[in-house]
Amino acid sequence: MSSNSQVVSDVRSFNRFYTGMIGLLNQHILDSQLSLSEVRVLYEIGQLGKCTAGQLTGILGIDGGYLSRMLKRFEKNGWLLRQQSTADGRTFFLQLSAAGKKLMAQLEDKSTREIHQLTDPLSEKDQHQLTGAMKTIRQVLSNDKGGEPSAIHIRYNLLPGDVGYLIYLHGHLYARECGYNLEFESYVCKTFYEFLPAYNPAKDRMFIATADNQMVGAVAILGSSRHLAQLRWFLIHPDYRGRGLGKRLLQEALDFCREKDYQKVYLMTTSMQEAAISLYKKAGFRKTGEKYLQLWGQQLYEQRYDMDLF
Numbered sequence: 001m002s003s004n005s006q007v008v009s010d011v012r013s014f015n016r017f018y019t020g021m022i023g024l025l026n027q028h029i030l031d032s033q034l035s036l037s038e039v040r041v042l043y044e045i046g047q048l049g050k051c052t053a054g055q056l057t058g059i060l061g062i063d064g065g066y067l068s069r070m071l072k073r074f075e076k077n078g079w080l081l082r083q084q085s086t087a088d089g090r091t092f093f094l095q096l097s098a099a100g101k102k103l104m105a106q107l108e109d110k111s112t113r114e115i116h117q118l119t120d121p122l123s124e125k126d127q128h129q130l131t132g133a134m135k136t137i138r139q140v141l142s143n144d145k146g147g148e149p150s151a152i153h154i155r156y157n158l159l160p161g162d163v164g165y166l167i168y169l170h171g172h173l174y175a176r177e178c179g180y181n182l183e184f185e186s187y188v189c190k191t192f193y194e195f196l197p198a199y200n201p202a203k204d205r206m207f208i209a210t211a212d213n214q215m216v217g218a219v220a221i222l223g224s225s226r227h228l229a230q231l232r233w234f235l236i237h238p239d240y241r242g243r244g245l246g247k248r249l250l251q252e253a254l255d256f257c258r259e260k261d262y263q264k265v266y267l268m269t270t271s272m273q274e275a276a277i278s279l280y281k282k283a284g285f286r287k288t289g290e291k292y293l294q295l296w297g298q299q300l301y302e303q304r305y306d307m308d309l310f
Contacts, residue, residue, distance in 0.1 A: 037062065038070055039107060042079065042096070046104050050083075050095045079103055125161070128213045135212055152211045152245060154252060158199070162208060163192050165215055169235055174296075178272050181297035191232070195222065203229075205256050207249050209240075216240040219249045221256050227263035234267070234276060246279050254283065257309055264308055271301035280305050 034042075044056060053071065057064055071094065074080035079100030085091040096104065119127055171185035195204075203223030209216050216237040222230045231253055236246050257265050267285070269276060289304035 034107075037066075038074075041067065041070055042074070042100065042104055045080070045094055046096050046101065050093045052091060052093060056094075074100070131212065132214055152209055152216065152240065152243070154207055154209050154249070156205055156207060158206050158208075162206070162215070163196065166218055166233060166235070167192060169215070169218075169237070170233070173235065173238070178270075178296075179298055184296035187296070188233075195220075203260060205253075207252055207256075209236075209245055209249060211240065217245050217249055219253050221253050221265070223260070223262070227261070229257050229260070229262040229265045231265055231267040241275075246276070247282075250279055250283050254307075254309070263310055264306060266304060266306045269303050269305065270295075271303060272298070277303075277305075283307070 040060060041056060041062070044059060045051060048055070053064070053067055056062065057067055062070075071080060075082065077099075079097055081095050081097050083093045083095070085093060119130070122130065167185065167188050170188045171180075171182075174180040174184055200223070205221050207219045207221075209218065217235060217240060219234040220232045222232055224230050234246075234249070236249075254265065266288075267280065269280075271277075271290075285305040285307045287303055288306045291302045293300060293302050295302070
């Protein structure tokens with residue numbers, strides 16, 4: 001079977017599974033005597049607040065005649081209000097009535113409870129994997145690659161799995177972007193192995209950036225001495241670069257250093273990290289050392305940058 005034929009077969013197999021799953025999740029719709037298309041229209045009207053039939057046709061791709069019959073039924077049942085436009089008498093604005101809003105609230109409540117029944121038995125890891133896979137499908141198949149960026153949150157506590165995922169990201173991204181070999185991943189493992197037993201929130205802090213429950217960036221401050229700190233493991237996922245996240249993480253890390261009265265902070269990097277070095281320099285770091293090395297399968301310059309905080 002060719003690779004393309006295998007893709008088609010896999011998609012069909014998933015469609016059969018997902019159709020069955022949707023049938024279970026949409027049981028509340030059948031109970032309400034509404035079709036899935038009718039619920040989609042009611043939901044869209046509720047989300048838009050006020051709209052026209054033409055807008056709904058464009059958004060949902062529904063046949064105009066079918067939509068017209070549907071809207072008449074909604075009016076008859078008291079779920080929909082029509083208001084003639086004062087600017088154009090041929091145009092009517094649609095919005096949910098109080099009864100329509102109540103109906104949608106009931107349907108959404110039932111849907112929420114059924115999804116909880118489906119997902120609550122899953123572990124937190126499996127839940128994150130599930131929603132991440134859903135997001136991936138939407139991104140890959142959507143023609144609109146733009147859209148609103150996901151909200152990015154920064155937390156400061158280490159959770160089980162964080163270090164393992166950080167090691168994976170370092171190994172994967174640096175191999176892809178810099179050509180580093182397995183020795184680099186071994187080095188990163190060693191640095192975290194040394195860090196974890198000595199981790200002290202009073203002097204150290206991890207900054208973990210997440211979006212849609214997925215880690216998308218990180219940086220750390222490690223207290224080396226009473227007045228000296230080291231900045232380590234600065235990394236931004238490629239999908240989240242160019243959004244100011246690197247600058248935000250760096251600023252939070254430096255604010256923590258000042259809060260803890262560190263007098264100086266330093267970092268080690270290589271000449272290959274041009275984008276990160278640009279951020280370091282803009283923040284006030286200056287290069288204080290450089291050494292040529294053959295390391296991690298590459299010929300590079302190891303560099304040290306320092307910054308005086310007070």
